[in-house]
Amino acid sequence: MKEIRFENVKKSYGHTEVVKNLNFSIHEGERLILLGPSGCGKSTTLRMIAGLEDVSSGNLYMGGKLVNDVPSGKREVAMVFQNYALYPHMTVKQNIVYALRMKKVPKKEIAARLEDALAMLQLRGLEDRLPKDLSGGQRQRVALARAVVKQADFFLLDEPLSNLDAQLRVSARKELVKIHEKYKQTIVYVTHDQIEAMTVGDRIALLNEGVLQMLDTPENVYHRPANIFTAKFIGAPPTNILEMVYYDKHIRFGDQKMSIPNEWIQHIQKANAREMVFGIRPEHLEIMEEHGENTMYAIVRAIENLGAEYAVYLTFNNEEVIALSPHKEWRVGEQVYIRPNVQHMHIFDMATTNSIGYPEKMVNRVPVFN
Ligand SMILES: Nc1ncnc2c1ncn2[C@@H]1O[C@H](COP(=O)(O)OP(=O)(O)OP(=O)(O)O)[C@@H](O)[C@H]1O
Numbered sequence: 263m264k265e266i267r268f269e270n271v272k273k274s275y276g277h278t279e280v281v282k283n284l285n286f287s288i289h290e291g292e293r294l295i296l297l298g299p300s301g302c303g304k305s306t307t308l309r310m311i312a313g314l315e316d317v318s319s320g321n322l323y324m325g326g327k328l329v330n331d332v333p334s335g336k337r338e339v340a341m342v343f344q345n346y347a348l349y350p351h352m353t354v355k356q357n358i359v360y361a362l363r364m365k366k367v368p369k370k371e372i373a374a375r376l377e378d379a380l381a382m383l384q385l386r387g388l389e390d391r392l393p394k395d396l397s398g399g400q401r402q403r404v405a406l407a408r409a410v411v412k413q414a415d416f417f418l419l420d421e422p423l424s425n426l427d428a429q430l431r432v433s434a435r436k437e438l439v440k441i442h443e444k445y446k447q448t449i450v451y452v453t454h455d456q457i458e459a460m461t462v463g464d465r466i467a468l469l470n471e472g473v474l475q476m477l478d479t480p481e482n483v484y485h486r487p488a489n490i491f492t493a494k495f496i497g498a499p500p501t502n503i504l505e506m507v508y509y510d511k512h513i514r515f516g517d518q519k520m521s522i523p524n525e526w527i528q529h530i531q532k533a534n535a536r537e538m539v540f541g542i543r544p545e546h547l548e549i550m551e552e553h554g555e556n557t558m559y560a561i562v563r564a565i566e567n568l569g570a571e572y573a574v575y576l577t578f579n580n581e582e583v584i585a586l587s588p589h590k591e592w593r594v595g596e597q598v599y600i601r602p603n604v605q606h607m608h609i610f611d612m613a614t615t616n617s618i619g620y621p622e623k624m625v626n627r628v629p630v631f632n
Contacts, residue, residue: 263290263325264290264291264325264415264448265288265289265324265326266287266288266311266323266324266416267287267321267323267324268285268286269285269321269322269323270285270319270320270321271283271284271285271310271317271320272317272318272319272320273306273315273316273317274318279318280303280306280472281472282471282473283320284307284474285474286477288450289465291447293451294448294449294465294466295451295452295453295462295465295466295467296308296451296452296453296467296469297454297459297466297469298454298468298470298475298495299454299470300454302470302471303471303472304420304452304453304469305420305452307469308418308420308452311324311339311416311418311450312334312339312341312418313329313332313336313337313339314334324337324338325338325415338415338416339416339417339418340410340412340413340414340417340447341409341417341418341419341420342419342420342422343420344421344422344424346402346405346422348405348408350393351392353389353390353392354388354389354391354392354396354404355376355390357404357408358376358380358407358408358411359372359376359411360408361411362375375411378410379407380407382407382440383406383407384437385407388400398425399426402423402425402426402430403434403437406422406437406438406441410445415447415448416448417445417447417448418449419438419449419450419452420452421453421454422438422451423435423458435458435461435462438462451463456495456496456497459480460480460484463480465477465479465480468483468491468492468495468496475489475492476489484496485606486617487501488617489610489615489616490503490539490615491615493608493610493617499544500544501543501544501608502541502543503539503541503610504540504542504578504579504583505539505540505581506538506539506609507538508530511527516579519558520556520558520602520604521556523604523621525621525622525623526604526609528621529621533609533611533618535611535612535613536612536613537611537613538611538612538618539610540602540608540609541607542603542607544573544584544585547584547600547601547602547603548585548600548602548603549574549576549598549599550601551598551599553599554599556604557600558578559578559597559598560577560578560598560600561576561577561578561595561596561597561598562574562575562593562594562596562598563575563576563577563582564594565590571586571587571588572587572588573585573586573587574586574587576600585600
């Protein structure tokens with residue numbers, strides 16, 4: 263059993279509680295991403311699993327065993343940190359096998375694991391170099407290899423790729439997934455990079471100010487955000503969150519209104535929310551020159567080049583909204599029409615900021631991409 267379970271886990275430094283009442287499980291053999299803004303408690307959570315920080319209260323179980331008082335060295339963990347320190351006076355090979363020698367793993371076994379790691383992380387030919395004679399990316403791969411050869415049940419990574427350039431990050435991500443498919447350790451991976459979270463994670467645990475916001479698959483975190491924070495944090499540009507009123511089978515924004523599918527009408531009527539807010543991602547908001555079915559007017563304020571497409575900033579019902587457009591042929595100050603794709607809308611309870619959920623027909627549907 264390589265499961266990790268948090269039961270009412272809290273962590274405080276002095277009077278400041280930085281991790282608040284975590285209750286969740288990390289399944290055996292999954293790649294779980296701890297994601298969230300700077301200072302949200304990701305590293306602290308990982309360090310508690312590693313045994314490098316005490317749990318202030320609550321229980322932490324690893325492999326079914328309560329580990330609150332188990333020292334780091336006895337936890338079957340391998341770790342890679344952002345500031346991986348390689349031993350400068352040891353060669354690549356010596357760095358990789360050092361921990362195995364200390365643990366008195368048989369020589370033959372060490373040689374086999376070393377071969378495996380060198381091949382997988384494309385380090386063949388560099389075995390005898392010192393760290394100072396390696397590039398940043400190569401050093402990072404040595405740090406990964408050093409952790410991989412331990413074959414620990416739990417593989418803990420804290421921003422392991424943050425020192426790499428964009429291209430190397432992509433290949434390192436793929437290597438990591440390959441390593442995992444081979445060894446099937448339970449991986450806990452800290453990042454603040456959403457793309458990394460989406461591409462590496464089986465599930466994402468999103469934290470904000472020490473509170474778990476959502477724990478689900480990358481698809482659900484993106485398409486079915488549990489609350490406003492999740493909707494805004496995941497995706498760039500962020501989800502538009504707009505004031506709305508539901509009245510007479512329509513969603514109204516000031517003096518404009520939009521019709522919605524029957525299943526949403528029933529769902530909203532059943533929801534026990536007094537005031538609601540509307541969410542729509544920029545990619546699900548179409549801009550048109552002409553008035554059409556279910557369109558509402560807005561004014562263009564600015565256009566930003568994102569490379570593959572353009573972010574168009576608009577004023578709509580006295581609020582700023584962002585829509586994506588394949589072209590930039592919009593004039594600042596002109597009136598245009600916008601149409602939210604109602605298949606992709608989100609509604610949140612204003613009081614709790616939680617999603618009111620989705621009509622059943624939509625929940626069971628594989629997300630539809632435009
Ligand atoms: N040893 C410590 N003493 C006091 N406060 C600490 C200590 N370590 C962390 N903190 C505080 O705890 C909070 C959470 O820190 P943590 O490093 O877990 O955040 P993080 O989500 O990993 O952030 P980042 O992405 O910036 O690394 C922060 O406000 C941080 O300042």
